[in-house]
Amino acid sequence: MIKNYLLTPGPTPIPPRVLETMARPIIHHRTPEFRKIIQEVEEDLKYVYQTKNEVLIFASSGTGAMEGSVVNMFSPGDKALVVRGGKFGERFGDICKAYRIEFISLDVEWGKAVDPKRIEEALKKDNKIKAVYTTLCETSTGVSTDIEAIGKIVKNYEAALVVDAISGLAAIPIKTDEWGVDVVISGSQKGLMIPPGLAFVSVSPKAWALIEKSTLPKYYFDFKAYRKALTKTDTPFTPAVNLMIALRESLKIIKEEGLEAIFAGHKKMAFAVRNAVKAMGLELFAPDAYSDGVTAVKVPQGVDGEKLVKTMRDKYGVGIAGGQDEMKGKMFRIATMGYITPSDLVVCMATLETVLSEMGYKFQLGSGVKALEETLR
Amino acid sequence: MIKNYLLTPGPTPIPPRVLETMARPIIHHRTPEFRKIIQEVEEDLKYVYQTKNEVLIFASSGTGAMEGSVVNMFSPGDKALVVRGGKFGERFGDICKAYRIEFISLDVEWGKAVDPKRIEEALKKDNKIKAVYTTLCETSTGVSTDIEAIGKIVKNYEAALVVDAISGLAAIPIKTDEWGVDVVISGSQKGLMIPPGLAFVSVSPKAWALIEKSTLPKYYFDFKAYRKALTKTDTPFTPAVNLMIALRESLKIIKEEGLEAIFAGHKKMAFAVRNAVKAMGLELFAPDAYSDGVTAVKVPQGVDGEKLVKTMRDKYGVGIAGGQDEMKGKMFRIATMGYITPSDLVVCMATLETVLSEMGYKFQLGSGVKALEETLR
Numbered sequence: 092m093i094k095n096y097l098l099t100p101g102p103t104p105i106p107p108r109v110l111e112t113m114a115r116p117i118i119h120h121r122t123p124e125f126r127k128i129i130q131e132v133e134e135d136l137k138y139v140y141q142t143k144n145e146v147l148i149f150a151s152s153g154t155g156a157m158e159g160s161v162v163n164m165f166s167p168g169d170k171a172l173v174v175r176g177g178k179f180g181e182r183f184g185d186i187c188k189a190y191r192i193e194f195i196s197l198d199v200e201w202g203k204a205v206d207p208k209r210i211e212e213a214l215k216k217d218n219k220i221k222a223v224y225t226t227l228c229e230t231s232t233g234v235s236t237d238i239e240a241i242g243k244i245v246k247n248y249e250a251a252l253v254v255d256a257i258s259g260l261a262a263i264p265i266k267t268d269e270w271g272v273d274v275v276i277s278g279s280q281k282g283l284m285i286p287p288g289l290a291f292v293s294v295s296p297k298a299w300a301l302i303e304k305s306t307l308p309k310y311y312f313d314f315k316a317y318r319k320a321l322t323k324t325d326t327p328f329t330p331a332v333n334l335m336i337a338l339r340e341s342l343k344i345i346k347e348e349g350l351e352a353i354f355a356g357h358k359k360m361a362f363a364v365r366n367a368v369k370a371m372g373l374e375l376f377a378p379d380a381y382s383d384g385v386t387a388v389k390v391p392q393g394v395d396g397e398k399l400v401k402t403m404r405d406k407y408g409v410g411i412a413g414g415q416d417e418m419k420g421k422m423f424r425i426a427t428m429g430y431i432t433p434s435d436l437v438v439c440m441a442t443l444e445t446v447l448s449e450m451g452y453k454f455q456l457g458s459g460v461k462a463l464e465e466t467l468r
Numbered sequence: 469m470i471k472n473y474l475l476t477p478g479p480t481p482i483p484p485r486v487l488e489t490m491a492r493p494i495i496h497h498r499t500p501e502f503r504k505i506i507q508e509v510e511e512d513l514k515y516v517y518q519t520k521n522e523v524l525i526f527a528s529s530g531t532g533a534m535e536g537s538v539v540n541m542f543s544p545g546d547k548a549l550v551v552r553g554g555k556f557g558e559r560f561g562d563i564c565k566a567y568r569i570e571f572i573s574l575d576v577e578w579g580k581a582v583d584p585k586r587i588e589e590a591l592k593k594d595n596k597i598k599a600v601y602t603t604l605c606e607t608s609t610g611v612s613t614d615i616e617a618i619g620k621i622v623k624n625y626e627a628a629l630v631v632d633a634i635s636g637l638a639a640i641p642i643k644t645d646e647w648g649v650d651v652v653i654s655g656s657q658k659g660l661m662i663p664p665g666l667a668f669v670s671v672s673p674k675a676w677a678l679i680e681k682s683t684l685p686k687y688y689f690d691f692k693a694y695r696k697a698l699t700k701t702d703t704p705f706t707p708a709v710n711l712m713i714a715l716r717e718s719l720k721i722i723k724e725e726g727l728e729a730i731f732a733g734h735k736k737m738a739f740a741v742r743n744a745v746k747a748m749g750l751e752l753f754a755p756d757a758y759s760d761g762v763t764a765v766k767v768p769q770g771v772d773g774e775k776l777v778k779t780m781r782d783k784y785g786v787g788i789a790g791g792q793d794e795m796k797g798k799m800f801r802i803a804t805m806g807y808i809t810p811s812d813l814v815v816c817m818a819t820l821e822t823v824l825s826e827m828g829y830k831f832q833l834g835s836g837v838k839a840l841e842e843t844l845r
Contacts (some may be wrong), residue, residue, distance in 0.1 A: 095493065102494045102709060116472065116477045116489035117663055120788050150529045154705040155591050155688045160513060172698065188688040208690050214600040260539030288665045288708030308685065311532045328531040329657065331708070333490065397521055410496050439687065 093408035097299055098439050100230045100258055100412055102287055104278040106210035109285055109340045113333050124325040128339050129250035133321070135342035136291060139260060139283075139350065140275060144293045147317040150331040153257040153278030154182065156290035159312035160224075160253050161186045162272050164240070164298070166306040169221040170195060172213050174205045177229035178415050190307055195220065202387070203234050205242040205382035214248045221272075221301060222251045227259035233387030233424060235263065235379045240450070242270035251298045257281060260291075261345055262428035263383035264354050273298035282353075284344070284429040285337040286300045294318075302336075307370070322409040347349050358383045360427035360436060363466035367440050370462035371447070371454045374430040376422055384428040389421065394450050396420040402446045425455065433467050470785035473814050476645040477607045477762040477789055479657040479664055480806035484665055486662055486717045490710055496840035497709050501716035504533035504672050504702040505716050510698070511666060512719035516637060516660075516727065516827060517652060519644035521670040527708040530634040530655030531559065533667035535607060536689035537601075537630050537651050537676040538563045543785060547572060548596040549627070551582045551613070554606035555792050556632055567684055572597065578609050578795065579764070581757035591625045599628045599651075599837065608792045610764030610801060611754045628675045637668075638722055641731050641736035650675035659761070660799070661721070661806040662714040666716040724757040735760045737804035744817050748810050748824070748831045749837035753799055761805040764791075765818075766798065772823035773797040779823045810844050 097104045118124055129148075136146040149156055161183070166173070171192055173184045176199030187194040195213055200204045200225035205225065214220055223245050228235050238254055245252040251273035256265050260275070261282030267275050272295070281287035294302070294314060316327040345353065365375060368388045369464055376387035390396035398422045400413040414422030425439060440459045448456055474481045475751030487535055495501055506525075513523040515686035526533055538560070542548070550561045553576030564571040566725070572590055576582045582602065586807040600622050605612050615631055622629040628650035633642050637652070644652050649672070650689055656666035671691060679691055693704040722730065738760035742752060745765045753764035774797045791799030802816060817836045825833055 095495075097494065097496065099496050100498060101706065107495050110491045114487045116487070117482050117657075118473065119474065119479060120664075122781065122787075148755070149727075150527070150528045151477070151532065152687065152706040155528065155532075156687045186687045189690070192684045266612045278706070279522050280709075285706065286710040287497075287706045288711060310563050310569045311528065311535045312688075313566070329478065329529040329655070331529070331663065331711075332657075333706075334665060404499065409554040410499075412794075 094273045095408040095410070096435050096438050098409045098426050098431055098435055099410050100132060100281065100424055100426040100428070102430060103426060105286065106341065106344060106430045108344065108363050111376055112336050112340045115336065117332055117340060120288060120326070120330050122451065125332065125363070128335055129326070132335060132339050132342060135346060136384050139342065139345060140267045140293045142266070142293050142409060144295050145318055145321055146291050146293045147282070147314055147321070148326070148330070149290045149312065149317070150288065151290045152287055153276065153290050155312060156276045156278070156292050157182060157255060158186050158293060159314060160276055160389065161164065161190055161192065162307045162309040162312060163302045163314045164222045164251065165190070165192050165304055166304060167191070168219070170219040172197065172210065172220045172223045174210070174225040175201060176232065177204065178231035179200055179229055179257070180226050183224040183255070202234060202377045204234050204236050207237060207244055208243055209428040211244045213243070214250060218249070219342060220250045224253045225255070226386045227254050227256040227265055230258040230264060231418070232377055233382050233385045234380045235382035238272060239270045240263060246271040248344050251295070251301055258384055259382070261353065263351070263359055263382060267293055278336060279338065282428045283338065284341040285334060288331050288334045289338060291429050301388045307327055357427050359467065360431070360433060363463045364427060365437060366462040367459040367467045371444065371459040385426045387422050390423060391452050394447065394452050396423060399423060399446055399450060402449070403442050407442045407446070409439050409457070411439065424449055436463060472785040473785070473804050473812050473815050474787045475519045475808055475812055476541060476787050477658065477801055477803040478613070478655070480661060480808060482661055482663065482804060483718065483721060483807045484679055486714050489713050489717045492713065495736055497707050502709065505607050505712055506701045506703070509712060509716050509719060512723060516689070516722060517644045518646065519670050521644065521672050522695055522698055523668050523700070524691055524698070525703065525707070526694070527665065527687065527705070528667045529664055530653065532669050532689060533653045533655070533669050534559060534632060534684070536691060537653055537669060538567055539684045539689060540679045540691040541599045541628065541684040542567070542569050543681060544568070545596070547594060547596040547599045549587065549600045551576060551587070551602040553580065553582060553609065553611060554578055554603065555608035555801045556634070558604050560601040569647065579611060580830070581611050581613050582616060584621055587618055588621045591621070591627060595626070596791065597627045599630050601630045601634070604631050604633040604642055605640060605759040605761045607635040609754055611757045613686065613761035615642060615649060617645045619649055620674050623648040628672070628678055635761055636759070638727070639734055640759060644670055651829060656711060656715065657836045659805050660715065661718040662711060665708050665711045666715060673802050683793050689711065703819045716804045735807070736844065737810060738755065738763055740840045741802050741804060744836040744840040746819065748836040749790055756837045760762070762801050762803045764799050764801045767800060768829050771824065773800060776800060776823055776827060778817050779826070783818045784823070786816050788816065813840060
């Protein structure tokens, strides 16, 4: 008999109140009943986004909205500036490549955050840059980027600032309007606590001006079609009805808890995780730029990282994430966002201790959980 | 106290067995447990598609897969042949336009089916046509197209045959391999009986050959990325996990019932609906080319069609669809697919009679239900 705990940085666990809504009989989407849901969701998304901008909703995974944030901004000959410090930063570059948009790559060592000054230098040098692409929380490395500082720079240029906040929205602070972020991309299965299948973008007036001029081809992710439909509280194509209903419920929970309380909780939990793994003699992957949504930890020498993750999952029911791409087998990641609680962390840390000890790693058993408790109490 | 009945051609009602799976705790998608789900779903989709071709699965609504069937097939300079006899046929043309692919339009009067000979003539005339786009069941008009006859023609040309079966798959027969259909597009919320949010395409070797040569830009809907992931029982981007789990369950139901039995049931129900509305003195919108998945009926003179649909829904809880675009207010549509049963039809027809009579339409009360019962028994 195994009880399952999910501490992956997406999908994250779904609150029972939200799960329950998914099992309700379906309703039609072109009805006053569903239009009310669109309206409520739109309003509450603006609260979470901390914005007055429209938030467009897509039936797709986050990558679809990332593609949207490229195809809607550019025309042939325009350039992009792409911060690449992990798998998801790299994806923006891949999308530009697919659409033959030249991009200047600001490559950042995995585990480090970009120095905002590098963005300013690049913008000064090249006035063909129409948009800057960066990542709030790079899920693949657990690195958090200083979006506020970048916002202060980019607002002085013609270029728009596009932030992938798929792993960050409702998990760690992003003040869309105050920080001057023109396009904020998000997904449903992280801080928003519902299953994957919805993606979101907020669009500022500065970004809309670029979008008006864009001639790259698009259809399903055409932002203007979504904006137009939204004026009639509608969607241009059939929405993912029951995910929208689940979202309405999870947004209610977020509003009840309050964004600030949620961020403070995540911050405390992530601090506890960092202290716990350090107490076990483990090393953080991003000690200088950690995110409070997901903590990346180096697999200690002599331990098979893929086996560690598999054993925790298959033998003990505790789901954490391994490393991706170049970090495969060398890293594990523990999320502290959405419906992940201190009790989940206790189980996770005890299991991590058990499995590491089974795998021959030398440390004081109990040290991780002790540090976790000390930090959390 | 109102009990709701949904008889719209998408979303269709969801069987309780399927609904229940949606409320289960979420699992991670990069696990053996989820890979097994992908494998089962893939196998059962092939059964429903009647194909040996790969069936690619997208987290999007059907339109996303329609876009995919354009951007993956063409290179600049290629031409498309598009059969346009309703809202969804027209959408193929709109997508071609968005991607600057020249298309020859075979315009068909709404309510009629295309004469396959016209497709042969067009293909003979122009060897730049790389793909023919048509619709199995045009949801907006209730028209069914003779895909078998079109398949026999197109197979003799270089062009691939692409069929929008979003409203048709698992509702009315489409024999993908036997009829030589190269790309069959579908969606989750019609015959497949789960909520909207998943889209599917099957791709034949002939279509793959075209896809290999295509240079139009694409990323999220890049068929090759999905094929590559499928070889590892994986998806290139985060899948809509709980919709996939729901799909596994609904495909099980479809296999238990058997495709032939399902088609026979829909055929009988649609025949009964046609007889019922005719008995009430109403006129079919597509008397010569009706589909057994959805029946379109003309709103009789003197009756406000939009009010009819609204009253049935808001006062009596019975959801049917109105007309779209040029047919707004002039048509209503009753679906007979997925988890819609004869009992639903009885309630629907009795309510239709009640509301038509309230609205002043003159006919013999009870005549529709009587004809329905006579046909169904």
